[in-house]
Structures are given as structure tokens and as C-alpha cells.
Amino acid sequence: MKTIESIFKINEFRDADIMACSGLNEEHGKNFGAVSAPLVKTSLFVQHDYQTYCDDMQHEAERYIYSRGLNPTTELLEKKLAALERGEACKAFASGMGAISAILFALLKNGDHVIIVNNVYGPTVTLIKQMHERFNIEYDIVISGNPDDIKEKIKPNTRMIYTESPGTMTMRLVDLSKISAIAKQNNIITVIDNTWATPLFQKPISLGFDIVIHSCTKYIGGHSDLTAGAVIGSNKYINEIRDFSHQLLGAVLAPDSAWLVIRGLRTLPIRMKQHQENVIQVLNYLKSRDDIENICHPLMGSEEQLSLLATQMYGVSGLFSFELKHGSFEKVRTFIDACKIFKPGCSWGGYESLIISPNRGYNEKAIVQDGMAPGLIRVSVGQEAPEILINDLNNAFNTINEI
Ligand SMILES: Cc1ncc(COP(=O)(O)O)c(C=O)c1O
The missing domain is CATH 3.40.640.10 (Type I PLP-dependent aspartate aminotransferase-like (Major domain))
Structure with missing residues (x-):
């Protein structure tokens, strides 16, 4: 990379x-x-006198009157x-x-x-x-x-x-x-x-x-x-x-x-810098594995995608997905449960690293019909030290490979 x-x-x-x-x-x-x-922390702003209130109401968008407005x-x-x-x-x-x-x-x-x-x-x-x-x-x-x-x-x-x-x-x-x-x-x-x-x-x-x-x-x-x-x-x-x-x-x-x-x-600038550094290391680790099919992150895109990345962006964040080879719900569940640092959770962008899959078992057929692989996993790389994150993923790969 x-x-x-x-x-x-x-x-x-x-x-x-x-x-x-x-x-x-x-x-x-x-x-x-x-x-x-x-x-x-107030819903309401009271005015000195009624005339001020009447004047303020004519400029509702710019005056402090009621917190649903401003x-x-x-x-x-x-x-x-x-x-x-x-x-x-x-x-x-x-x-x-x-x-x-x-x-x-x-x-x-x-x-x-x-x-x-x-x-x-x-x-x-x-x-x-x-x-x-x-x-x-x-x-x-x-x-x-x-x-x-x-x-x-x-x-x-x-x-x-x-x-x-x-x-x-x-x-x-x-x-x-x-x-x-x-x-x-x-x-x-x-x-x-x-x-x-x-x-x-x-x-x-x-x-x-x-x-x-x-x-x-x-x-x-x-x-x-x-x-x-x-x-x-x-x-x-x-x-x-x-x-x-x-x-x-x-x-x-x-x-x-x-x-x-x-x-x-x-702290947004330093947090984003860290998310970026962490995700690069996690991507480099995943790239070296032959038991995954596909990594979906802008840094892993085609030449054409990389040139778009260079012309319209200034950095990358930590949310991405990858496919486990020969994936199934059982494999996805075992992988996610084997992770101890990456927690199952549907949001992203916070301190903690997260992991989920669109494959929830009951919808496996539907996601395949929608063009997604049954082994698709999404991770949000957080702020923890990258070696801890890589170690966690490595343990999860070892667990599914033992099955
Ligand atoms: C790309 C994107 N846009 C918008 C939203 C919705 O944001 P919120 O959950 O704050 O309503 C989400 C939530 O996951 C999202 O992933």
C-alpha cells in the first residue's frame, strides 16, 4: 500500500x-x-419588556427566544x-x-x-x-x-x-x-x-x-x-x-x-489522524491473509478509485468491510464472538473498535440476493493501539480456522 x-x-x-x-x-x-x-441549558429566553419581545419575534431566526429556534x-x-x-x-x-x-x-x-x-x-x-x-x-x-x-x-x-x-x-x-x-x-x-x-x-x-x-x-x-x-x-x-x-x-x-x-x-483532528494510522496497519495485516476474499476500503480500491481518493479527499477513516472466504452465518458468528476488543455494535466513529455483519442468520438468503457475500464483516477501527487490534483479529482468524 x-x-x-x-x-x-x-x-x-x-x-x-x-x-x-x-x-x-x-x-x-x-x-x-x-x-x-x-x-x-434553557428552553426559553425571557425579554426585558414586551416591546423587546415583539421586536425579537420579527427576527425569530437570529434572536434568542426559544431553543427550538436558536x-x-x-x-x-x-x-x-x-x-x-x-x-x-x-x-x-x-x-x-x-x-x-x-x-x-x-x-x-x-x-x-x-x-x-x-x-x-x-x-x-x-x-x-x-x-x-x-x-x-x-x-x-x-x-x-x-x-x-x-x-x-x-x-x-x-x-x-x-x-x-x-x-x-x-x-x-x-x-x-x-x-x-x-x-x-x-x-x-x-x-x-x-x-x-x-x-x-x-x-x-x-x-x-x-x-x-x-x-x-x-x-x-x-x-x-x-x-x-x-x-x-x-x-x-x-x-x-x-x-x-x-x-x-x-x-x-x-x-x-x-x-x-x-x-x-x-480532538477531531488528532482522533482522525489516529483512526487513519490504525486503519492502515489493520489493512496491511488483513492484506497479508489468504483466508479473506475482498477488502472494501478506499485505500484498497482500483487505480481509478485511488486516483479519485487523491483528487477529492485528504485522508481516510476507520470504517470498512471484508469478506471471510467460504463465509456462512456460523463462521461470521464464531469470528465475531472470538474478538474480544472489537465489540459487536452497529454504530461507528467512537473510541472503541466495533464489529458486525449484515449476515444475521435469518436474513442470509436475502443478503446474498442483494449481492452481498455471506461472510461479509464490517469493522470500525477505533483508537486502541493497532497491535492490540491486529492481535484480536488474528485470534479470531485462528478460531475459525480451527473449526
Ligand atoms: C452514513 C450514515 N449516515 C447517516 C446515519 C444516521 O445517523 P444517526 O444514527 O445519527 O441518525 C448513519 C448511521 O449509522 C450512517 O451510517
């Missing part, structure tokens, strides 16, 4: 990103010099995330799905068409399918992510292209600059779920995307102690999302969780 330094171009955003994650741009003077951001702690987080993604504005939500549904409900209306590109997080696709059945939203899925295949699906009512890169499970990258260029030519909004890469390793807005979403539950929060989501983009789109989905659907982020995400951001 090539070294990280030889793959990625210089990250021109790095210094500004470190600044945005840190507390250096916070106004400590306003808070008794406290270096930790203030947690303003709260100083959540607002601080929103400013940091907007800065990190190079967007004009951000709104934070109670979960990643809260953010995703906010975009879809705010920007789509009856009769609009969405093109889903690449392997997108299952519940997002399920939500769009539900919107098809209930609200007459049309959709097509272009799994290949190929720009020509996307062009073919564009219709007069196509309003949105929604993608993830890398794609869920397959970890395949799609060409974000080409996709945004096609969308612009056709007046289509582009949305990307950037959770895997984090704003440190991929800047979709700088590649022409309109809207970025994050599940901050994962790397951005980073400690498996909260659920949170965020939507970042231009003032125009974020205002639409704020007025409709944030205010009226109301799945807003509580200030307590916003405070925890701000704390998580402080």
Missing part, C-alpha cells in the same frame, strides 16, 4: 480546520474567561461546522436521520424526482421509498455512480441528487466534481452524506456540492455518548431548511448534546 503522504495532495484547509475545531475562535471574555464553551450553545456548534465544511450556514438536528429527513422534507415536494447515487445508508433509501409511497416523490437509484448513468436518469422533474462517497458497505468513491457539474447544468440540488470522511478529509462544497449532511453521532461527536446531525450549505438552502424542517418538524439538537459535540470537535 502506498504511504498516506504519497497519496494525498497538500490539504490547503488544514490550518483553518484545526482553528475551527479548537476553542481559539471562541469569545472567552464574554464567559468569565472560561476555556470550555458555555452550556446554555440556542447559543447549538449556534456555536453550527458556526464551527459551517466553517469546517466551507458552507455559509448550518443547522443542527437531534440525529443524522433528523438532518437527512429535514433536507428531504424541506426541499422536495409532491411530484419531484430524486436520483440516489452510490450505495446510500439504508434508512435514507427507506425514507425516500416511504416518501414515494406517501407523498408521490419519484426516485431512481444509480448504484454505479457513473456520471453517464446519472445523466441518463435525469428527468424534467429531477430536483435532487443524493449521494454518499465512499458508499455504505462497498466504500466505493464517486466523482463528486463530475456529479456536481452535471447537476449544475441541469439545475439540480446536490446533497452528500459526508459522515465517513468528516469535514477534515473531504470538502464536498469546494467540489461544487450544494448541501452536506453529517451524522455527528459518529466521528464528529466521537465518543458514542450522543446522537446528533447537521446540515450545511448556502444561506438560501439552510434558511429554507431552518424555516420548514428545523422550526416546524422540530427535531432540533439539545444544547447538552451540542456542548458534547463541541467538546468532541476539539
Whole structure:
């Protein structure tokens, strides 16, 4: 495998990103010099007099009136995330799905068409399918992510292209600059779920995307102690999302969780560096084994994928999948149970290393029909020392090979 330094171009955003994650741009003077951001734990802000209240209500979006609208702690987080993604504005939500549904409900209306590109997080696709059945939203899925295949699906009512890169499970990258260029030519909004890469390793807005979403539950929060989501983009789109989905659907982020995400951001740069170092070592170990079929991580992709990685990303994170040769539910279960450091758990992006499989026994036939191998395993490489992680996987391989 090539070294990280030889793959990625210089990250021109790095210094500004470190600044945005840190507390250096916070106004400590306003808070008794406290270096930790203030947690303003209130639902309500009362005003000096009724005239002030009436004036504030005319500027609801910018004034502290009620925390479903604006709260100083959540607002601080929103400013940091907007800065990190190079967007004009951000709104934070109670979960990643809260953010995703906010975009879809705010920007789509009856009769609009969405093109889903690449392997997108299952519940997002399920939500769009539900919107098809209930609200007459049309959709097509272009799994290949190929720009020509996307062009073919564009219709007069196509309003949105929604993608993830890398794609869920397959970890395949799609060409974000080409996709945004096609969308612009056709007046289509582009949305990307950037959770895997984090704003440190991929800047979709700088590649022409309109809207970025994050599940901050994962790397951005980073400690498996909260659920949170965020939507970042231009003032125009974020205002639409704020007025409709944030205010009226109301799945807003509580200030307590916003405070925890701000704390998580402080260490995002060093955590991502460590996830990257750990995953490279784990991938190098797995590559040397002949009892696995396939490793799905952008660093293990074809020449074409590696060149996309180099042109549109600045680093890699620790979530990936691989296939056990001659896999079955029994083999997968034995492997997972033999791991003592990697724990079975469906989220990712926190301190702890995690392991699961789409194969839950009862659905083995269905996953094979969906094109997945029965021995497919997904791991989230955490912050533990890489040799401990490799040792854990090695023991698990020894256990299945003894069967
Ligand atoms: C790629 C991706 N996007 C969005 C989500 C949803 O985020 P949340 O669980 O915070 O709602 C997930 C959750 O696993 C995810 O993997």
C-alpha cells in the first residue's frame, strides 16, 4: 500500500480546520474567561419588556427566544461546522436521520424526482421509498455512480441528487466534481452524506456540492455518548431548511448534546489522524491473509478509485468491510464472538473498535440476493493501539480456522 503522504495532495484547509475545531475562535471574555464553551441549558429566553419581545419575534431566526429556534450553545456548534465544511450556514438536528429527513422534507415536494447515487445508508433509501409511497416523490437509484448513468436518469422533474462517497458497505468513491457539474447544468440540488470522511478529509462544497449532511453521532461527536446531525450549505438552502424542517418538524439538537459535540470537535483532528494510522496497519495485516476474499476500503480500491481518493479527499477513516472466504452465518458468528476488543455494535466513529455483519442468520438468503457475500464483516477501527487490534483479529482468524 502506498504511504498516506504519497497519496494525498497538500490539504490547503488544514490550518483553518484545526482553528475551527479548537476553542481559539471562541469569545472567552464574554464567559468569565472560561476555556470550555458555555452550556446554555434553557428552553426559553425571557425579554426585558414586551416591546423587546415583539421586536425579537420579527427576527425569530437570529434572536434568542426559544431553543427550538436558536440556542447559543447549538449556534456555536453550527458556526464551527459551517466553517469546517466551507458552507455559509448550518443547522443542527437531534440525529443524522433528523438532518437527512429535514433536507428531504424541506426541499422536495409532491411530484419531484430524486436520483440516489452510490450505495446510500439504508434508512435514507427507506425514507425516500416511504416518501414515494406517501407523498408521490419519484426516485431512481444509480448504484454505479457513473456520471453517464446519472445523466441518463435525469428527468424534467429531477430536483435532487443524493449521494454518499465512499458508499455504505462497498466504500466505493464517486466523482463528486463530475456529479456536481452535471447537476449544475441541469439545475439540480446536490446533497452528500459526508459522515465517513468528516469535514477534515473531504470538502464536498469546494467540489461544487450544494448541501452536506453529517451524522455527528459518529466521528464528529466521537465518543458514542450522543446522537446528533447537521446540515450545511448556502444561506438560501439552510434558511429554507431552518424555516420548514428545523422550526416546524422540530427535531432540533439539545444544547447538552451540542456542548458534547463541541467538546468532541476539539480532538477531531488528532482522533482522525489516529483512526487513519490504525486503519492502515489493520489493512496491511488483513492484506497479508489468504483466508479473506475482498477488502472494501478506499485505500484498497482500483487505480481509478485511488486516483479519485487523491483528487477529492485528504485522508481516510476507520470504517470498512471484508469478506471471510467460504463465509456462512456460523463462521461470521464464531469470528465475531472470538474478538474480544472489537465489540459487536452497529454504530461507528467512537473510541472503541466495533464489529458486525449484515449476515444475521435469518436474513442470509436475502443478503446474498442483494449481492452481498455471506461472510461479509464490517469493522470500525477505533483508537486502541493497532497491535492490540491486529492481535484480536488474528485470534479470531485462528478460531475459525480451527473449526
Ligand atoms: C452514513 C450514515 N449516515 C447517516 C446515519 C444516521 O445517523 P444517526 O444514527 O445519527 O441518525 C448513519 C448511521 O449509522 C450512517 O451510517
